[in-house]
Amino acid sequence: MRAHETAIIDSGAEIDEDVDIGAYSIVGPSVRIAGGTRIGPHVVVSGKTTIGKNNRFFQFSSIGEVPQDKKYAGEETELIIGDDNTIREFCTFNIGTVQGGGVTRIGNDNWIMAYVHIAHDCIIGNHVIMANNSTLGGHCTVGDHAILSGFSLVHQFVEIGDHSFISFASHVNRSIPPYVTVAGEKAKARGVNTEGLKRRGFTPEQVQNVRRAYRTLYRSGLSLDEARQKLAEMAKHSTEIEPLVTFLDQVDRSIIR
Secondary structure, three states: OEEOOOOEEOOOOEEOOOOEEOOOOEEOOOEEEOOOOEEOOOOEEOOEEEEOOOOEEOOOOEEEEOOOOOOOOOOOOEEEEOOOOEEOOOOEEEOOOHHHOOEEEEOOOOEEOOOOEEOOOOEEOOOOEEOOOOEEOOOOEEOOOOEEOOOOEEOOOOEEOOOOEEOOOOEEOOEEOOOEEEEOOEOEEEEEOHHHHHHOOOOHHHHHHHHHHHHHHHOOOOOHHHHHHHHHHHHOOOHHHHHHHHHHHHOOOOEOO
16 A cells, blocks of 8 residues: 555555555545555545445545435445546545445446535446536436436436436436436436447447337337337347336336436
């Protein structure tokens, strides 16, 4: 471990040898940090927090603090962060609550920009981008490759599907199916995140199939149950539709529609 002389590191913390800890940072007793991770200056890592390999935390972030939830009564809950994440300045990530399963979890290779708040019991997938000041209420789920633009606000318990896109300053209070782009102060569905799909290797045929699925869900005039049944039939021949069908079957909150 390479730690600046001004850093305060509790003797109970478990830190691999090739971890860097910057000036004036504080690491609590129940923290575990794996190799290759760099903790910048003035970062506080507290609570029962596990951090994987090769993460980078920039200055002034608060990682693993207690939830902003009045029901929290000091129970032992945790924050788990995977590998290869970039966390920029002034981010706040909270541990979970017993009511929400006890864990806030962040996956791998996520790009999290300045002033992002990830509340208690949120589950973040892999390859997610959260731009400056985007905010998640408690118990949110964010799928792989989702993008949250700057100042986007997501209500608690909302689920955000894989490859979806939230535009600048949108307020999201219902769940977003995979592949869907939403925009507007009160977020509404605007189409398919086609550019994102192309960048991730979807073929033109697959993108076209996703567009057909979007039209079935949003422009066909079918009820949600009717659209779900039709999408299930489409998924038998187009595997890229399967995540959409699964999401609609499992989502706990009403979708933006």
